[in-house]
Amino acid sequence: MQRAGPDLDRAVPVLLVKVGCYPQAHSPVGVARSFGRLGVPVHAMVEDRFTPTAVSRYLSSAFVRPTTGREPPRLLLEALLAAARSVDGRSVAVATDDEAAVLLAEHAEELSPHLLLPAVPAGLPRRLADKGELRLLCEANDIPTPRARAPRDRAELLAAAREWGYPVVLKNLGAFSRLDRPAVGATTVVRDEAALLAACPSELLPALLIQEYLPPEHAEDWFTHLCCGPGGEPLAVFTGLKLRSWPPGAGITTRARALPNPPLAELAARLCRQIGYSGVADLDWRLDRRDGRYKLVDFNPRTGAQFRLFETTAGVDVVRALHLSLTGRPVPQGPQLARHFGVGQVDLLSTAVTAWRERTPPADPWPRRGTERAWLCRDDPLPALAEAVRFGGRPALRIARRALSAPLAPLRMVPR
Structure with a gap:
């Protein structure tokens, strides 16, 4: 046809x-x-x-x-x-x-x-495709984005969440790493600190992005x-x-x-x-x-x-x-x-x-x-x-x- x-x-x-x-x-x-x-x-x-x-x-x-x-x-x-x-x-x-x-x-x-x-x-x-690199490209080209960080450890992760307030969004950082060593199964909305710690139980974080949540x-x-x-x-x-x-x-x-x-x-x-x-x-x-x-x-x-x-x-x-x-x-x-x-x-x-x-x-x-x-x-x-x-x-x-x-x-x- x-x-x-x-x-x-x-x-x-x-x-x-x-x-x-x-x-x-x-x-x-x-x-x-x-x-x-x-x-x-x-x-x-x-x-x-x-x-x-x-x-x-x-x-x-x-x-x-x-x-x-x-x-x-x-x-x-x-x-x-x-x-x-x-x-x-x-x-x-x-x-x-x-x-x-x-x-x-x-x-x-x-x-x-x-x-x-x-x-x-x-x-x-x-x-x-890398969420951290994308944020840098957007900043360099005057494109608005939600606040986001690629934390190196749990201390930086918790600091970002406490600064912005809950909920926050967790994402896999880049291409291939999401398949090889996924930090989360998919884009995940975390609603409190207990859930954030459960999602990231180790001090050594995988390739992860934490992003500000924009309420619906x-x-x-x-x-x-x-x-x-x-x-x-x-x-x-x-x-x-x-x-x-x-x-x-x-x-x-x-x-x-x-x-x-x-x-x-x-x-x-x-x-x-x-x-x-x-x-x-x-x-x-x-x-x-x-x-x-x-x-x-x-x-x-x-x-x-x-x-x-x-x-x-x-x-x-x-x-x-x-x-x-x-x-x-x-x-x-x-x-x-x-x-x-x-x-x-x-x-x-x-x-x-x-x-x-x-x-x-x-x-x-x-x-x-x-x-x-x-x-x-x-x-x-x-x-x-x-x-x-x-x-x-x-x-x-x-x-x-x-x-x-x-x-x-x-x-x-x-x-x-």
Whole structure:
């Protein structure tokens, strides 16, 4: 099934690049559908043959190579090169996690014979994915951020929390360290000192960021998804409002709305111009109503999970803009469409938990008409089925993830 969209070069395939084990991620499925509907061949690195991405009708082939992110960089690079060489012709590489974005940027010279890559400075994605380095970049470029520190020990950790007051937010500091030696399982809101000490029981802290908490009654969660060309020149910039997340208040987006916000779009574009960022990115912001400023919380130098929320009237989303740019084609301009985005069972779970905590009826529990769904769609039903099976079997998957600490398995190509 092909749909109207920009004039992509169908002779140039796409390779989805990933590091680590996250078979239930929906952004790779969105990338496969976005390109596949326009007739562009899509290949993907996957954990196994039955991930939602691997069973998409829009995937041309899956390269089964489980990784943890704890492997030596040379082994990860060899896996990526093997996948890239197995595709017929140079591919547009699309990173679906921070580690993949870092790997592509830092080894661009070795990868360029096989992959088309944005001209991003080699060390920039690693700095952007590192929460401490991001704060320094924001300070140097006059971009507001919440107060944050990368404490060296528990004394500095406790001092920051006592200075700012509870709750505080804990995050893993950088790419790869979050997989190799995670400080927290995910972004974590800590509500008192006892909980903080329980989360960090050792005097020797892992790579950790403590961040000021902006209370929801005084804040809104926004994001910008964009694609920039050489020198950070914006090719497509979208803005949207996060409505729900999992875990509630501090997790992945489960319901969102595309909403034009010109001041925020310009703020994000200005940052990318100043630092020379090129490629696709997902920036998370928090509007602090107490001072009226948008504060940058995260800069993800790769495709964002909810990127399919955004599309222009010309059929351009951020990954299509990347493909057009890297193949020397113009990126058609147009306003963003008014859309919603939902993430199936996880959004229902978030809705139920929030309603229980607040003792109120569920707010807008069902997707609105015209919602872009992360999983369920008529022209590609199998990813939703694969996700439902894995969602029900999550405890078994956690056990399987522990087993992935074993050495890399041989690369296997699964034709479709």
